[in-house]
Amino acid sequence: MLKAVIKGHARFVYYHSLGLSYAIKKYNLEDKLKILPVNFKVYNHYAVVSKKYPQEYFEMVQDALKHINNNGLFKKYL
Structure with missing residues (x-):
């Protein structure tokens, strides 16, 4: 294309x-x-992790995603 x-x-x-x-x-x-x-x-994007993933790591990833959303990095690359 x-x-x-x-x-x-x-x-x-x-x-x-x-x-x-x-x-x-x-x-x-x-x-x-x-x-x-x-x-x-405009449509939503999702992140998926295995239920076997340790909860503490899930929370770290979730916090990191919230951080880059809040500081504008997501929008910068859209």
Whole structure:
């Protein structure tokens, strides 16, 4: 999809922001593509851990996720 846009075979790509950001960085396309500042749909993301995971580690992960949500890091990469 991204190559089609770069070559002019497509005008734009519609995909979720995390996937686009990841692909653009992975394939070093930052100088060739730009993610426009528009959201068509917002949806929740979830983290899942095994019930076998020790409770203390679960709480550490949960606290870390709350921290990066509260300090704006989640929004920075969306």
